[in-house]
Amino acid sequence: MENYFYSLDILYHARGEFMYGYWGKILRVNLSTGKISIEEFEEEFVKKWLGTRGFAIHYLLKEMDPKIDAFSEENKLIFSTGALTGTVAPTGGRYMVITKSPLTGFIAMANSGGFFGAELKMAGWDMIIVEGKSEKPVYLRIEDEKVELRDATHVWGKRVSETEKILRKEFGDKHVQIASIGPAGENLVRFSAIMNNGHRAAARGGVGAVMGSKKLKAIVVRGHKRIEVIDRKKFISVMREKTEILKNDPVAGQGLPAYGTAILVNIINQNGLYPTMNFRYGQFKYAEEQSGEAMSKKYLKRNKPCYACPIGCGRVNEMDTIGETEGPEYESTWALGANLGINDLASIIEANHMCDDFGLDTISTGGTLATAMELYDRGFLKQEDLGDAPPFRWGNTEVLHYYIPRIARREGFGSILAEGGYRLAEKYGCLDCFMGVKKQELPAYDPRGAEGHGLGYATDNRGGDHIKAYLISPEILGYPFKMDPHDISDEKVKMLILFQDLTAVIDAAGMCVFTTFGLGGDDYRDLLNAAFGYNFTTEEWLKVGERIWNAERLFNLKAGLNPEKDDTLPKRLTDEPMPEGPNKGHVVRLKEMLPRYYALRGWNPDGTIPEEKIKELGLEEYL
Amino acid sequence: MSRVKFFATLRDITGVREINVEGVKNIKELLEILYSRYGERFRKEMERKNMILVNGRNVLDLQGYETKIEEEDEISIFPPVGGG
Ligand code: SF4
Numbered sequence: 017m018e019n020y021f022y023s024l025d026i027l028y029h030a031r032g033e034f035m036y037g038y039w040g041k042i043l044r045v046n047l048s049t050g051k052i053s054i055e056e057f058e059e060e061f062v063k064k065w066l067g068t069r070g071f072a073i074h075y076l077l078k079e080m081d082p083k084i085d086a087f088s089e090e091n092k093l094i095f096s097t098g099a100l101t102g103t104v105a106p107t108g109g110r111y112m113v114i115t116k117s118p119l120t121g122f123i124a125m126a127n128s129g130g131f132f133g134a135e136l137k138m139a140g141w142d143m144i145i146v147e148g149k150s151e152k153p154v155y156l157r158i159e160d161e162k163v164e165l166r167d168a169t170h171v172w173g174k175r176v177s178e179t180e181k182i183l184r185k186e187f188g189d190k191h192v193q194i195a196s197i198g199p200a201g202e203n204l205v206r207f208s209a210i211m212n213n214g215h216r217a218a219a220r221g222g223v224g225a226v227m228g229s230k231k232l233k234a235i236v237v238r239g240h241k242r243i244e245v246i247d248r249k250k251f252i253s254v255m256r257e258k259t260e261i262l263k264n265d266p267v268a269g270q271g272l273p274a275y276g277t278a279i280l281v282n283i284i285n286q287n288g289l290y291p292t293m294n295f296r297y298g299q300f301k302y303a304e305e306q307s308g309e310a311m312s313k314k315y316l317k318r319n320k321p322c323y324a325c326p327i328g329c330g331r332v333n334e335m336d337t338i339g340e341t342e343g344p345e346y347e348s349t350w351a352l353g354a355n356l357g358i359n360d361l362a363s364i365i366e367a368n369h370m371c372d373d374f375g376l377d378t379i380s381t382g383g384t385l386a387t388a389m390e391l392y393d394r395g396f397l398k399q400e401d402l403g404d405a406p407p408f409r410w411g412n413t414e415v416l417h418y419y420i421p422r423i424a425r426r427e428g429f430g431s432i433l434a435e436g437g438y439r440l441a442e443k444y445g446c447l448d449c450f451m452g453v454k455k456q457e458l459p460a461y462d463p464r465g466a467e468g469h470g471l472g473y474a475t476d477n478r479g480g481d482h483i484k485a486y487l488i489s490p491e492i493l494g495y496p497f498k499m500d501p502h503d504i505s506d507e508k509v510k511m512l513i514l515f516q517d518l519t520a521v522i523d524a525a526g527m528c529v530f531t532t533f534g535l536g537g538d539d540y541r542d543l544l545n546a547a548f549g550y551n552f553t554t555e556e557w558l559k560v561g562e563r564i565w566n567a568e569r570l571f572n573l574k575a576g577l578n579p580e581k582d583d584t585l586p587k588r589l590t591d592e593p594m595p596e597g598p599n600k601g602h603v604v605r606l607k608e609m610l611p612r613y614y615a616l617r618g619w620n621p622d623g624t625i626p627e628e629k630i631k632e633l634g635l636e637e638y639l
Numbered sequence: 640m641s642r643v644k645f646f647a648t649l650r651d652i653t654g655v656r657e658i659n660v661e662g663v664k665n666i667k668e669l670l671e672i673l674y675s676r677y678g679e680r681f682r683k684e685m686e687r688k689n690m691i692l693v694n695g696r697n698v699l700d701l702q703g704y705e706t707k708i709e710e711e712d713e714i715s716i717f718p719p720v721g722g723g
Contacts, residue, residue, distance in 0.1 A: 266687050266719030271721055272721065280721075283646070287692065309647060498700070501700070533721045597695055598696050
């Protein structure tokens with residue numbers, strides 16, 4: 017069988033000037049022609065963009081028209097490591113996938129942990145740019161310098177666990193790392209994930225569907241190189257100091273390892289912003305039964321950290337029905353539980369397992385099902401539209417077991433759900449039934465109980481999302497200090513901007529955002545400076561974050577973003593007061609915050625970026 | 640009567656999920672009662688950082704440890720916690 021399309025066997029040329037932290041090497045893979053080539057970048061590129069999202073946005077703005085269809089041959093799919101990925105920096109194992117999103121039509125940048133990112137860097141590659149489309153299913157096999165595209169017909173259609181098993185065996189090395197899509201990505205489900213290590217997901221924005229549209233089933237990688245930093249001794253001492261801070265921090269060192277992210281279920285519920293039944297209410301009667309406490313007691317087998325992570329929030333749970341599984345995280349527990357009025361923890365864990373194995377984003381899967389339940393409840397969607405399929409009644413666990421595989425395979429009504437909540441709501445004539453921003457389903461915090469976080473949802477470059485500026489930290493959890501969740505002063509808006517820029521730095525550094533429970537701006541500065549030998553100030557690194565944020569905004573504006581229409585929240589959150597609980601009577605006062613956000617960002621009152629800002633950030637070449 | 644609910648590791652110390660208290664003036668007084676009832680471990684867990692809610696509202700957004708406790712109030716106490 018012809019399973020060998022193109023191979024690249026190169027020796028590293030000795031570089032005149034050695035680059036620390038990175039190799040300065042990009043792998044470009046054109047799936048239309050089968051051509052694989054190498055490109056290099058210089059240190060100046062690192063100083064300007066740092067890594068992951070930063071690197072990628074440069075290439076997306078340079079090389080493609082942001083208006084193209086996400087599933088077209090012109091879309092590029094970028095896998096990028098960060099500055100500290102593959103080093104011993106705490107949590108330094110992350111990678112990101114950046115592309116144009118088929119869900120939002122704007123930028124998608126999904127981050128994942130596990131071990132894939134570090135392995136890619138150790139193979140000598142900082143980034144992979146995938147372009148074009150293959151005619152038949154392929155996978156990319158990387159063993160250090162040896163890079164090949166191979167036939168993937170035998171794994172096409174297979175779920176993630178099975179795919180990993182087969183490709184690992186084929187490679188003949190159990191240490192190989194695999195990023196792959198499941199049936200969902202193959203079938204262009206608009207909220208498909210790219211999975212690695214079975215349960216780690218680069219999920220949001222439907223990056224898995226772009227991979228599927230290119231017929232790229234997986235990237236399999238094994239690397240044997242050590243990433244050099246400029247002064248190893250110094251770097252290790254800084255690393256030890258920061259690891260110590262994390263270990264001594266009550267959240268990073270105790271709370272997260274003991275209960276995982278699901279510890280938030282009770283916290284957010286008690287604070288009255290746990291979205292219940294598609295954000296109708298802010299408290300769920302049965303939250304205790306699906307809390308981190310309950311999960312640990314009933315199912316927890318052990319913790320599972322990602323690469324170089326001293327925190328180890330990952331959970332391995334065990335159930336009679338499915339055996340060992342990982343997760344669910346807080347977000348997934350909520351999306352497949354309270355947001356659907358579902359209280360059965362066992363079903364939630366099973367559903368989460370299915371989503372991972374089929375390669376679906378759990379938040380958007382839950383959000384789409386919640387939209388269907390709202391449509392059904394309000395009579396827009398009728399049983400005759402579903403035929404024999406289970407009714408979308410609040411709390412009906414059958415919905416999870418029945419629809420999740422059918423969404424992934426695009427079978428029956430599953431094919432309509434596969435388009436996501438926005439398109440579903442539009443089809444059945446009730447756009448207000450969809451709880452999302454920029455066509456992406458919202459995560460697990462009702463912003464009527466954390467208004468700054470609501471501004472974050474409205475302005476997030478990738479649409480409804482919590483992790484690119486987690487204002488829940490100051491507004492609810494009290495990190496780095498407590499802010500009133502209903503304060504909407506300039507201080508709050510500035511805090512959001514700081515979080516957006518700092519998160520871009522942490523992402524680009526290849527570290528996990530959970531380190532912010534412990535580390536602050538100066539700590540990331542220390543780690544980055546120690547790796548590269550720079551003496552950047554914290555402000556200078558934050559400027560890189562600001563540059564990334566603005567460049568992504570520029571991409572979105574070029575893709576057709578209309579700030580008035582798109583920087584917004586569902587009506588329920590701005591116009592319908594929270595009906596009960598601690599936040600009773602509150603809405604998100606978005607209209608009062610948004611103009612100040614634009615002004616404090618240095619943008620025009622209409623949400624576009626003025627020339628001076630473009631110049632200040634060195635973005636002229638992308639106009 | 641007010642209800643006091645415990646979460647996460649605090650439950651391992653108290654052995655119960657919730658208790659009722661009566662005639663407690665404010666959070667400060669409540670904490671003193673809890674420290675003497677549940678001992679050093681409880682105090683240690685609470686001292687570095689914590690989250691105390693009165694009817695779902697964080698005392699840090701109210702009057703801190705001086706926040707009054709009324710009859711029928713529900714107080715939720717968490718050790719330092721976070722996630723995302
Ligand atoms: S904190 Fe959790 S998600 Fe982050 S790197 Fe560690 S184990 Fe992975």
